[in-house]
Amino acid sequence: MKAINSIIIIGSMLAVFAATFSTVLWPALHMPSEPSEAWRPMTRLEQEGRAEYVGNGCTYCHSQYIRPQDWGVGAHRIAKVGDYHEQRPHLLGSERTGPDLSEAGGEHPNDWHLAHFINPRYTRPRSLMPRFEYLGRADIDKLTAYVQSLGGRNADDRVAAQNRYGAEAVAAYRRGPDANIEWLHSRVPVYWRTMPTQTPVTRASVLRGEKVYQDYCVGCHGPVGDGNGPAAPHLMPTPVNFTLLQRHLVEGKYIGGILYYQIMNGITGTAMPYFKKDLESAKIWDVGNFIEQAFINHVDDKFRTVEIPVAYEGEKKQRRKTGGERP
Ligand code: HEC
Ligand code: HEC
DSSP: HHHHHHHHHHHHHHHHHHHHIIIHHHHHHHHOOOOTTTTOOOOOOHHHHHHHHHTTTGGOOOOOOGGGGTTTTTTOOOOOOGGTTTSSSSOSSSOOOSSOOOTTSSSSSSHHHHHHHHHHHHHHOOOOOOOOOOHHHHHHHHHHHHHHHTTTTHHHHHHHHHHHHHHHHHHHTTTTTHHHHHHHHTOOOOHHTTTOOOOOOOHHHHHHHHHHHHHHTTTHTTTTTSSSSTTTGGGGGGGOOGGGGGGOOOTTHHHHHHHHHHHHHTTTTTTTOTTTTTSSSHHHHHHHHHIIIIOOOOOOOTTTOOOOOOOOOHHHHHHHHHHOOOO
């Protein structure tokens, strides 16, 4: 009996050791220690931001690795071992309540991050990320520096582009609202500037567009489209006031294509994000149709004779009467 007991004890110790050795020690000893081509050392500020990231539990919702099977949802780059060189503790994470952040650097400019950390609902109305306003400006700046470093040298290239275009956008903004809109439109390729909306401006399209607007745009561009959403005080340049586009309706130029192009690609250097990852083509046309109807009081000529939608204002009144339910 005794002999059998000790065989069981020694046997199970060996089993535990074998499992630990093969899944922990062996990989740790053979981990390549070479940094990847994208890796670079972190600055002091970025390291402080990393400590904030750990301390505030960002890993509970965000991962930092792209697997081969994650490729194809807008991911920049599949993770390599050397990307994590000298990172202790590693922050791979196992939850994706929020998006993966391994390539977050340079995706947005700093002013977007400021508004987003103060209250994520400002930049993404349906976000469930908690507010981090209580951290105060200094710690938010540290976190921003850290997030902008994610992706290493690749992120540095994106951040440099944000800064370069950001300087141009701020200069245009300072020239006044109409000059700014002219500058914005001059950067939209002619192909898009001369394209009317490609989705008929029907009642259904405008209502779908309104839903998209409430879910994605209202925190910046504001409930009445004047650019005064709650994020605006934290942003430079501030969000476009759509009602001004009234003054930019000229012969041969269509608003539909311009809106589509700007919404799809975003405006690098400004807080205006690109929506090609979030919205399929039809919804981008729909939100453009909504903006034209609700804020510019305009319909691209092409469909003027096809179907004039029920006046948007009338619809809203009707809905108020029926207690918010859509007729
Ligand atoms: C409860 C879950 C949760 C926690 C905790 C959380 N986030 Fe998020 N985060 C989200 C969700 C959901 C989104 C997507 C919606 C949005 O943009 O807010 C997001 C978006 C982001 C984005 C934007 C990504 C992009 O490409 O648009 C960044 C950057 C970010 N979070 C950083 C952080 C940092 C840094 C912390 C810790 C201080 C943190 N998050 C904590 C859930 C979370
Ligand atoms: C985080 C803030 C933010 C969010 C969210 C946002 N925008 Fe913007 N948007 C901006 C800023 C800032 C500008 C102006 C940049 C400038 O003036 O250089 C802008 C500009 C635009 C323009 C360019 C207008 C023109 O005439 O060229 C369009 C169109 C636009 N936004 C549509 C949208 C739509 C539609 C959504 C939602 C799907 C949206 N935006 C969400 C901040 C935002």
